[in-house]
Amino acid sequence: MTLTAGIDAGTQSVKVVVYDDQARRVVAAASAPLELSSGEDGSREQHPDAWVAAVRSCFGALDAELRGRIKAISVSGQQHGFVALDAQGEVLAPAKLWCDTSSSAECVEIMDAVGGAERSIALAGNPILAGYTASKLPWTRKHRPDVYQRLATILLPHDYLNFWLTGRAFCEHGDASGTGWMDVRTRQWSAEMLHAIDAERDLTPCLPPLVASDRVFQLQPGRADELGLAREVIVAVGGGDNMMAAIGTGCVVPGRLAMSLGTSGTLFAYSDAAMVDPDGSWAAFCSSTGGWLPLICTMNCTVATETIARLFGFSTRDGDVHIESTTPGAGGLTLLPFLNGERTPDLPLAKGVLTGMGTHNASAAHFYRAAMEGATFTLKHGYDAFLAAGMQFDRIVLTGGGATSAAWRQMVADVFDLPVEVPREAEGAAFGAALQALWACSLAQGADLSLAELVDAHVGIDAALACTPEPSRVAAYREPYRRFLEHLVAVRQLYTA
Incomplete structure (x- = not known):
């Protein structure tokens, strides 16, 4: 029996599910609400500290014996958010979220800088739309200049929780493609799109390394103790909530x-x-x-x-x-x-x-x-x-x-x-994260198993709801x-x- 946990940090709440691969069911779940700060200019923000507090609350609500048997965890997070860290890894400002439209003017400015929406699509595969991470950077430069000056690391919401769990800054390709500055065809950061965001500053040093979907990282001992988890727990790369929901729905x-x-x-x-x-x-x-x-x-x-x-x-x-x-x-x-x-x-x-x-x-x-x-x-x-x-x-x-x-x-x-x-499991993103964590465990144990094969074996449909x-x-x-x-x-x- 392998127990894995999926964490879904959404807009309204953080949810944690614990999955039993032998029983083929979620054996425990917890959630904690989140508040959203809204402004008349379209701003929608949350402080990353609130996500951390909610994760602590969720794990604290789980049975201690059950927590001790979890082997791996994975994080699903709302896409497009902008988390700004200083050189010491401290959060500089509230995170601007996917539903934040206050930087819509900056979307146009970025695309104009590269030659229009068609050129943006040619460079990265996507235009810069309202809510994408890219426009939040020039908005921060204009409205929070001190934050922008001290900016050392750019993370997405799920990246930040991974950073809190592992002490490592990294980003995977699914969530990264929602920034607006990654070329989805080559899976690499686009130098031209980054230049369009800020022509006077090279933002490349602020970006975390891109990692493949099968990478795993070690949970920090202090975080393990704090959450009541074994120190041997591994952390899969996770992804954006839509990417994890894709796994959780098959x-x-x-x-x-x-x-x-x-x-x-x-x-x-x-x-x-x-x-x-x-x-x-x-x-x-x-x-x-x-x-x-x-x-x-x-x-x-x-x-x-x-x-x-x-x-x-x-x-x-x-x-x-x-x-x-x-x-x-x-x-x-x-x-x-x-x-x-x-x-x-x-x-x-x-x-x-x-x-x-x-x-x-x-x-x-x-x-x-x-x-x-x-x-x-x-x-x-x-x-x-x-x-x-x-x-x-x-x-x-x-x-x-x-x-x-x-x-x-x-x-x-x-x-x-x-x-x-x-699907039988209603929390698609959290469940998808738990399945990705299970896949990470399987690979760590030497199994020759594709994620598609694992998903096919574990994602069931509730016939009564069809x-x-x-x-x-x-x-x-x-x-x-x-x-x-x-x-x-x-x-x-x-x-x-």
């Missing part, structure tokens, strides 16, 4: 589409080759498994349903009742749920827009359905770009908090006209989706003017 071979309904919404599919779109319709990321992970990310998913539920004074746990009492199209309501600005489509300065309200649909139920449909339609808009590129899928593997809603699972099946499956498209509802969603796209065209003109 999306490590071509042809599978994973969808995460969390604070942000994501669609991703494994590829054996770099999938770079010349128009930047999706994020051309690397996976944390040695391949690539073309990805669609929307910045407003469960945040839309939670906002409407809060507005009308009910819990999203009771939201399915409102969906069941209404019909596709929300009685003519259309919600473009761009409450945090939006990345896909690329509208960082956009706001939420609600249209079509009349006396017949001015109800909590219709508003809630419009929020859920708006979040789902935004993902469908991104999915259409995958189809236009020739990608084909036969099912959707659904994860994230929204996947606990039976109504949302059925809505996804009907809007996308694809069967929906839900659903298939209902033909009448598939047809009923076509007109509301067409209406959504029409409104999107109008809003795009409004918020890019």
